[in-house]
Amino acid sequence: MFLLLLTVFMVIATSFFCSLSEAALLSVSRVRIETLVETSRPARLVSWMKDHLDRPVVAILVLNTVANTAGAAFAGREYQRVFAGANIAAFTVTFTIAVLVFSELLPKTLGVRHAVPVSLLIARPLRLVVTLMRPMTWVVERISGMLGVGKQTGVVSLDDLRAMARLAVHHKALGREGQMIIESASRLPRMSVDQLMIHREDIVFLALADDAEKNLIKARRSMHTRVILCHHSLEDIVGFVNIKDVLWRIVDEPDLLEDSGLARVLGEAVRTPLEVRESMDVSGLLQCFSMNHEHLAIVKDDQGKVVGMVTLEDVVEELIGEVDDEYDRSPDNIEFMRTGLYRLGGGTPWSKAVEILKLPPAGLHNVDLDGRFDVNDLAADMLRGKLRTGGVFSIGRWRFKVTRMRRGKVLHVEALLLGQPNEADDARQEPRLVP
Numbered sequence: 001m002f003l004l005l006l007t008v009f010m011v012i013a014t015s016f017f018c019s020l021s022e023a024a025l026l027s028v029s030r031v032r033i034e035t036l037v038e039t040s041r042p043a044r045l046v047s048w049m050k051d052h053l054d055r056p057v058v059a060i061l062v063l064n065t066v067a068n069t070a071g072a073a074f075a076g077r078e079y080q081r082v083f084a085g086a087n088i089a090a091f092t093v094t095f096t097i098a099v100l101v102f103s104e105l106l107p108k109t110l111g112v113r114h115a116v117p118v119s120l121l122i123a124r125p126l127r128l129v130v131t132l133m134r135p136m137t138w139v140v141e142r143i144s145g146m147l148g149v150g151k152q153t154g155v156v157s158l159d160d161l162r163a164m165a166r167l168a169v170h171h172k173a174l175g176r177e178g179q180m181i182i183e184s185a186s187r188l189p190r191m192s193v194d195q196l197m198i199h200r201e202d203i204v205f206l207a208l209a210d211d212a213e214k215n216l217i218k219a220r221r222s223m224h225t226r227v228i229l230c231h232h233s234l235e236d237i238v239g240f241v242n243i244k245d246v247l248w249r250i251v252d253e254p255d256l257l258e259d260s261g262l263a264r265v266l267g268e269a270v271r272t273p274l275e276v277r278e279s280m281d282v283s284g285l286l287q288c289f290s291m292n293h294e295h296l297a298i299v300k301d302d303q304g305k306v307v308g309m310v311t312l313e314d315v316v317e318e319l320i321g322e323v324d325d326e327y328d329r330s331p332d333n334i335e336f337m338r339t340g341l342y343r344l345g346g347g348t349p350w351s352k353a354v355e356i357l358k359l360p361p362a363g364l365h366n367v368d369l370d371g372r373f374d375v376n377d378l379a380a381d382m383l384r385g386k387l388r389t390g391g392v393f394s395i396g397r398w399r400f401k402v403t404r405m406r407r408g409k410v411l412h413v414e415a416l417l418l419g420q421p422n423e424a425d426d427a428r429q430e431p432r433l434v435p
Contacts, residue, residue: 004078008095011071015103018064021126023111024118025049025056031164032116042123049126056126058140059133068099161186177320184319193285194278196318197299197308201389202405205230206241212262219243224311226296229270234306239270240296273298278307286315331411332374340417343403346376346410353378357415359395376410 030050036043049056072095079091111118130137165182168174174182205228206215219227229238249265274297276285289295289312299308331345334356344353350373353359379402382393387410391402397418404411 001082004075004082007071007075007078008098011067011075012099012102014067014071015064015099016107017122017125018060018067019104020107020111020118021122022057022060023108024115024122025053025111025126027112028115028119033119036116036120040120042120045123045127046119049123049130054141055134055137056130058137059130060126062133062136063129068103072099181319188283188286188315188318189281191282191318192278193276193280193282193299193310194308196282196314197278197310198314199308199389199405200234200306203228203234203309205234205237206266207232208238208263208266215262215266219246224296226311228273228298228309229266237273237298237306238267240273241266241269241271245269275300276310277302282315282318285310286312289315342415344375344400344413344415346374346379346412348375350374350378353415357398357417359398375413379410379413 025046028046028050030047033043033046033050037047075095076088076091079086080088083091162183165174165179169176169179204218204224206218207230209232210218225243226240227243228234229241230236231238246262246265246269249269250262274288274292274294276288276297276299278299278301280288285297288297295312297310298306299310301307332347332349333345334348334353335343337343342357353375379391379393379400380387382395382400383391383402387402387405387408389402389405393400399416399418401414401416402410402412403414
């Protein structure tokens with residue numbers, strides 16, 4: 001009788017362990033386990049088994065099959081020996097129900113619902129089972145290889161990462177801002193520098209060949225604390241200067257505002273910039289900035305020609321969205337250059353431009369003049385979202401040309417009235433702001 005009870009108990013216990021281990025191991029999150037690897041040896045064992053999932057699964061299946069098959073046969077024989085002449089069918093039904101409930105349903109439910117603690121609990125005994133079953137798992141691996149069954153990858157993809165972020169937001173474990181950062185960060189390896197750089201034609205630079213007044217005007221117009229310094233043009237870049245360095249020197253020595261003095265200060269304050277290829281991925285660029293403790297890099301093509309400039313702020317804004325300070329806002333003024341020629345700030349309300357330029361309503365494309373529609377919005381609409389420096393579109397007799405952009409936004413648009421007579425005489429007129 002004792003041997004019968006022991007056999008039934010061993011079969012159910014072994015099958016319970018196998019079902020519990022299989023359910024927990026297959027259900028546990030790899031991400032959750034990886035967070036415990038540094039502090040928990042069982043977590044390291046679970047991580048190893050997740051990386052070699054076929055070994056524990058094969059070991060579990062073999063052990064469970066042997067326990068159920070051999071154990072059931074041995075238990076049936078013992079039952080007939082103890083209860084001679086008794087109906088074996090009743091024992092078979094009872095034993096089957098017990099195995100189903102206590103060796104399948106109950107352990108698998110526990111394993112799925114408590115995957116992390118259960119997987120850590122069974123890690124060591126399961127590792128021992130895997131070691132003992134190694135010859136059998138080796139045979140199965142060879143057969144799988146001959147059948148062309150590849151190894152399980154088990155790697156969390158970027159799509160999985162974005163899906164987990166959306167799921168975390170749904171369960172209120174993460175805010176929308178956190179989701180945006182995760183999704184943006186997952187796109188960085190597939191983005192190249194040329195997708196977020198400031199293009200060559202939009203770079204504001206100082207030139208040693210220019211006088212002090214011109215350089216100071218350009219420095220004020222620049223959106224950056226760090227400004228490129230050249231001899232004459234972007235073909236002969238010297239480096240870059242931090243406006244703070246120049247400012248403190250001028251505060252200490254006002255005489256440096258003279259041409260030769262400012263040129264000397266610029267030359268002394270110059271720093272060597274990073275140089276990156278336009279094809280570099282943005283995650284590599286971020287690592288480059290971090291390793292070199294720099295915030296600015298010159299972008300070159302494969303021929304070594306300067307094609308743009310990129311800053312750490314550009315990368316940060318790709319992660320968290322636009323961070324507009326008081327210098328990033330598009331100008332909202334209209335400047336009269338001469339008769340038939342105006343310069344419009346990107347932030348200028350389109351209704352104001354319509355009033356000043358006397359544009360026909362037919363050219364407005366059903367734009368709501370009472371809304372917040374500005375020149376930047378108009379350019380994006382007319383150019384079908386393909387904003388770029390040099391982009392041209394027309395409304396009536398007016399031709400509009402994007403002359404300067406910053407971080408994907410229009411800063412200035414030139415408006416020219418076509419067919420305007422006496423342009424040579426009008427060119428002598430002084431530019432002025434239109435009230």
